[in-house]
Amino acid sequence: MIDNILVDSSVWIDFFHKNNQSVKADVLQELILKENNIFICPVIYQEVLQGIRDDKTFGEIKNILLSAFMLNNDIMHVTEYAIDLYRYLRKKGITIRKQYDCIIASYAILNDLQIFHNDTDFDNIEKLSKLKIFSYKQ
Numbered sequence: 001m002i003d004n005i006l007v008d009s010s011v012w013i014d015f016f017h018k019n020n021q022s023v024k025a026d027v028l029q030e031l032i033l034k035e036n037n038i039f040i041c042p043v044i045y046q047e048v049l050q051g052i053r054d055d056k057t058f059g060e061i062k063n064i065l066l067s068a069f070m071l072n073n074d075i076m077h078v079t080e081y082a083i084d085l086y087r088y089l090r091k092k093g094i095t096i097r098k099q100y101d102c103i104i105a106s107y108a109i110l111n112d113l114q115i116f117h118n119d120t121d122f123d124n125i126e127k128l129s130k131l132k133i134f135s136y137k138q
Contacts, residue, residue, distance in 0.1 A: 007116045013048060040068045082103040085125070
């Protein structure tokens with residue numbers, strides 16, 4: 001079965017650190033090889049690319065990211081959803097540490113995608129929202 005998965009920057013960054021491979025990076029490699037539908041959104045694209053210093057590496061990673069499906073929802077719709085999500089979670093006692101995580105989660109929810117991540121904010125968002133976490137066997 002092919003899954004539709006939004007891969008968060010936390011997994012991509014591990015994936016691209018060749019000398020620091022994690023289990024999640026290995027799982028991402030397997031998902032790519034099995035031709036799963038891998039999605040990213042503009043925020044993830046920015047988070048991964050902005051920290052790359054070497055121009056050659058930047059170009060290589062940019063091309064890899066551009067081979068994923070780019071979500072292009074109306075940014076104001078996603079932003080409004082993220083605002084409501086953040087406020088709802090806050091009222092329920094959950095504070096999301098990184099503001100972009102609500103935006104990324106909103107892309108996943110609005111597009112009915114599972115999110116593959118290495119960030120506890122998404123686990124907290126999942127507790128009280130429609131966010132679906134991609135699960136894999138270790």
